[in-house]
Amino acid sequence: MTQxxxxxISSPAAAARGTTSPIKLLLKGRAFFALIAIIxxxxxxxxxxxxxxxxxIMSSHVAIYGILAIGMLVVILSGGIDLxxxxxxxxCGVIAGALMQGVELKPLGxxxxxxxxxVVVLTxxxxxxxxxxNGILIALFRVPAFVTTxxxxxxxxxxxLLMTNGLTYNNLAGRPDLGNTxxxxxxxxxxxxxxxxxxxxxxxxxxxxxxxxxxxxxxWLYASGGNENAADxxxxxxxxxxxxxxxxxxxxxAIAGLVLxxxxxxxxxxxxxxxxxxxxxxxxxxxxALTGGRGTVRGTMLGAFVIGFLSDGLVIIGVSSYxxxxxxxxxxxxxxxxxxxxxxxxxxxx
Amino acid sequence: xxxxxxxxxxxxxxxxxxNIAKSYNGVKALKGVNFDIHRGQVTTLFGENGAGKSxxxxxxxxxxxxxxxxxxxxxxxxxxxxxxxxxxxxxxIIHQELSLAPNLSVRDNIFMGREITGPTGxxxxxxxxxxxxxxxxxxxxxxxxxxxxxxxxxxxxxxxxARALSxxxxxxxxxxxxxxxxxxxxxxxxxxxxxxxxxxxxxxxxSHHLEEALQITDHAVVLRDGNMTAYAPRADIDLEWIVxxxxxxxxxxxxxxxxxxxxxxxxxxxxLTVPDPAGGGYNVVDRMSLDVRAGEIVCIxxxxxxxxxxxxxxxxxxxxxxxxxxxxxxxxISHLAIGERIARGLALVPEDRQRYGLVQTMSxxxxxxxxxxxxxxxxxxxSLRLERALIQKSIRNVTVKTxxxxxxxxxxxxGNQQKVVIGKMLATDPxxxxxxxxxxxxxxGAKAEVFRILAHHAAAGQAVVFTTSEVNECLSIAHxxxxxxxxxxxxxxxSDITKEKIMAASGEAVAA
Ligand SMILES: Nc1ncnc2c1ncn2[C@@H]1O[C@H](COP(=O)(O)OP(=O)(O)OP(=O)(O)O)[C@@H](O)[C@H]1O
Ligand SMILES: [Mg+2]
Numbered sequence: 001m002t003q004x005x006x007x008x009i010s011s012p013a014a015a016a017r018g019t020t021s022p023i024k025l026l027l028k029g030r031a032f033f034a035l036i037a038i039i040x041x042x043x044x045x046x047x048x049x050x051x052x053x054x055x056x057i058m059s060s061h062v063a064i065y066g067i068l069a070i071g072m073l074v075v076i077l078s079g080g081i082d083l084x085x086x087x088x089x090x091x092c093g094v095i096a097g098a099l100m101q102g103v104e105l106k107p108l109g110x111x112x113x114x115x116x117x118x119v120v121v122l123t124x125x126x127x128x129x130x131x132x133x134n135g136i137l138i139a140l141f142r143v144p145a146f147v148t149t150x151x152x153x154x155x156x157x158x159x160x161l162l163m164t165n166g167l168t169y170n171n172l173a174g175r176p177d178l179g180n181t182x183x184x185x186x187x188x189x190x191x192x193x194x195x196x197x198x199x200x201x202x203x204x205x206x207x208x209x210x211x212x213x214x215x216x217x218x219x220w221l222y223a224s225g226g227n228e229n230a231a232d233x234x235x236x237x238x239x240x241x242x243x244x245x246x247x248x249x250x251x252x253x254a255i256a257g258l259v260l261x262x263x264x265x266x267x268x269x270x271x272x273x274x275x276x277x278x279x280x281x282x283x284x285x286x287x288x289a290l291t292g293g294r295g296t297v298r299g300t301m302l303g304a305f306v307i308g309f310l311s312d313g314l315v316i317i318g319v320s321s322y323x324x325x326x327x328x329x330x331x332x333x334x335x336x337x338x339x340x341x342x343x344x345x346x347x348x349x350x
Numbered sequence: 351x352x353x354x355x356x357x358x359x360x361x362x363x364x365x366x367x368x369n370i371a372k373s374y375n376g377v378k379a380l381k382g383v384n385f386d387i388h389r390g391q392v393t394t395l396f397g398e399n400g401a402g403k404s405x406x407x408x409x410x411x412x413x414x415x416x417x418x419x420x421x422x423x424x425x426x427x428x429x430x431x432x433x434x435x436x437x438x439x440x441x442x443i444i445h446q447e448l449s450l451a452p453n454l455s456v457r458d459n460i461f462m463g464r465e466i467t468g469p470t471g472x473x474x475x476x477x478x479x480x481x482x483x484x485x486x487x488x489x490x491x492x493x494x495x496x497x498x499x500x501x502x503x504x505x506x507x508x509x510x511x512a513r514a515l516s517x518x519x520x521x522x523x524x525x526x527x528x529x530x531x532x533x534x535x536x537x538x539x540x541x542x543x544x545x546x547x548x549x550x551x552x553x554x555x556x557s558h559h560l561e562e563a564l565q566i567t568d569h570a571v572v573l574r575d576g577n578m579t580a581y582a583p584r585a586d587i588d589l590e591w592i593v594x595x596x597x598x599x600x601x602x603x604x605x606x607x608x609x610x611x612x613x614x615x616x617x618x619x620x621x622l623t624v625p626d627p628a629g630g631g632y633n634v635v636d637r638m639s640l641d642v643r644a645g646e647i648v649c650i651x652x653x654x655x656x657x658x659x660x661x662x663x664x665x666x667x668x669x670x671x672x673x674x675x676x677x678x679x680x681x682x683i684s685h686l687a688i689g690e691r692i693a694r695g696l697a698l699v700p701e702d703r704q705r706y707g708l709v710q711t712m713s714x715x716x717x718x719x720x721x722x723x724x725x726x727x728x729x730x731x732x733s734l735r736l737e738r739a740l741i742q743k744s745i746r747n748v749t750v751k752t753x754x755x756x757x758x759x760x761x762x763x764x765g766n767q768q769k770v771v772i773g774k775m776l777a778t779d780p781x782x783x784x785x786x787x788x789x790x791x792x793x794x795g796a797k798a799e800v801f802r803i804l805a806h807h808a809a810a811g812q813a814v815v816f817t818t819s820e821v822n823e824c825l826s827i828a829h830x831x832x833x834x835x836x837x838x839x840x841x842x843x844x845s846d847i848t849k850e851k852i853m854a855a856s857g858e859a860v861a862a
Contacts, residue, residue, distance in 0.1 A: 210731075214730075214731045214732055215727075215730055215731060215732065216723040216724065216727045216732055219716070219720070219723050219732065220723070222709075222711065222712060222716075223709045223712065223716075223720055225711070226709035226710060226711035226712055227705075227708065227709040227710060227711075229705055229706045230705070230706055230707055230708055230709050230720075231709060231720070232668070232688060233666070233668060233688060233698065233700055233706050233707075234692075234720045234721040234774065235687075235688050235689030235690075235691075235692040235693070235721055235778075236689065236720070237687065237689055289711070292711075293709065293711035293712070294711050
């Protein structure tokens, strides 16, 4: 693959130079135009669709996928894949739920109720740990990413089920006398009328965007995903880059888990099932290459909004959830088709 | 050009390009070229990097489509829809950049896409028999079942050649088939070519090794900036003619830079032993020691498999040694990662630019700055301004022919891609520069430039070590010539030695 790719590629940069033609412009901004089209169609079908309150609600749903998709993007840019994000989300949610219920220290005969900030920190640390486990197995022990994260996906889900016996923690409100209230802040509160979850997503997107485009780590990441061997010989710490991206993905899954359980005011072990696939879909719709080295946060965000606004729109106009699945699938196939056209089908020679 | 065409000697034209033009995003790679291929003869195509040689060959073999103009096969205009289509018309091509699947075996690569099938599926035994026969013809000892990624670059090139030969085509295009081959391997290839032409096969041959190409050519065509500038039969041409038409002036590879004293020992290798990375159970570098002083240019000459690449890769930190010491400016560096070695001033320009040199998803500029990211990082963020400056400086330093730093690396011609790899490592401002076959695929002008750059760096007090398979390159610029054979130094010479002595010391049969 690396050997043949130099021949006959119509490269993105070359395509970008000729943006004068409307077809190329359409192709380049496809996720953006898809989003606009979705918004226009649904506004016609339902008067409630394009209202400020509905857009904000839909955006708070997008926040979950969006946060996961940012983590997935950095992993995919490195040339890997992370199937464990949905399960890490669930396990972190459950752990947060358990911490909110209080931790009983048997030998001391006391129950500890950690404050919310401590719950958040511990949960993120757990996410980071699981992500780092993925990263170490992949980078240092050379287990393929697909297999490693598939394994961690099962393990995290299993542990979440074991901890709760399959049940859900319902009361996450905390008690004022214990000083651990405020968990619902993430999911329900608003700042200047915008849900906190959406602000969290925006902040993470901006930070990641800056990291990718302006930090040396970002450059390392694109290089290791584009050609690991060449990056290595140019002095890029490829292993460190890999461990870091999986760790980041783990932390972002934990954040998504906190946001989701806060929105639902409950934490269940089956939360986030198949979310890893939604996150991958968002990244792909956003124009990233699954082979690594190509993709942007902006594209991925558009991808997440396309998926979220499409499925919520279908709910609003009353289309069955089965059809939603069919539509999402069609959008993904279309997106990959466009990727192939943009990056040139000849990249892989016959 | 048309009067040149009428005065061509006998040898019926089998395939011809008529007024072929090709643009990529408005950039004209070919500007109306006429080109004839004669039955049973070797036509050689000369030209600078980026002149359009590969582009023309891709069009003649159906890999790329011309923007205008036509292809004439046996007197009939024809359009090739794909390379498979062209292959079915008896035209096959050996690509400049190898196009093998690294994970597949030699046998599967050679028969990729046209497997021999029998009643029970693919007839592997028959395929293997044919591969063995081909490799024997090329006098190469490669097991057909070895995965291609385990082969040396030169062996991969042999596989690429074997694949083209296995097709039994009438017209065989060879785009720099010998850039990674040793002199002996080239001799074998030439005798294969002579057999083929005797059977009526027509050959197009492209090479930047001009003397070598002159041995085999029947007609020479020179391309310059997408135009055909000269045509002549073998009898009318010599080296000077080619160079004059290619670049308009004559080039000299230069001589070892003098007028400066050698400084202290910059690189010191002691008793280095490196096992075969492919797990062959022997040592590719065997208790080797070497000192290089500041300001000195050392050339390492040897046959394929002598251990040159492995030696350089171990010094740079890609391979690890089982024993021995590597010191940079007197400080041991064996324990350091590649990045730390670069930061201390040790740079390696790898041999295989596609696999180890370039990141294909990145632009020309990003490739040039890849090894010096720390140089333009201020705090957390990279400085776009400093990066631009660094890239512009590199582009000028190694004279890359590009439409600007933002174009995709894959759109550069082969030689210009090579210059990007060299420029990337020079941008790290190294104290010791290791270059593995730096002249691979670059034209004579660029070669002279690369050597001028190396001489300049040496004069500025840097230590330069490079490997080559061309004796002339050693003789032209190195202060010291080291011959490697089976992982050891078999001889050491100063630059006043003769070509024959070098070749004899390397274990090479001296060409008659
Ligand atoms: N896929 C492509 N996209 C854009 N430009 C291209 C592409 N392929 C070739 N070019 C341009 O066409 C010109 C001719 O390139 P070509 O590869 O034919 O040169 P060449 O004569 O084979 O050079 P070399 O000796 O370096 O191999 C160059 O300027 C190159 O940048
Ligand atoms: Mg070429």
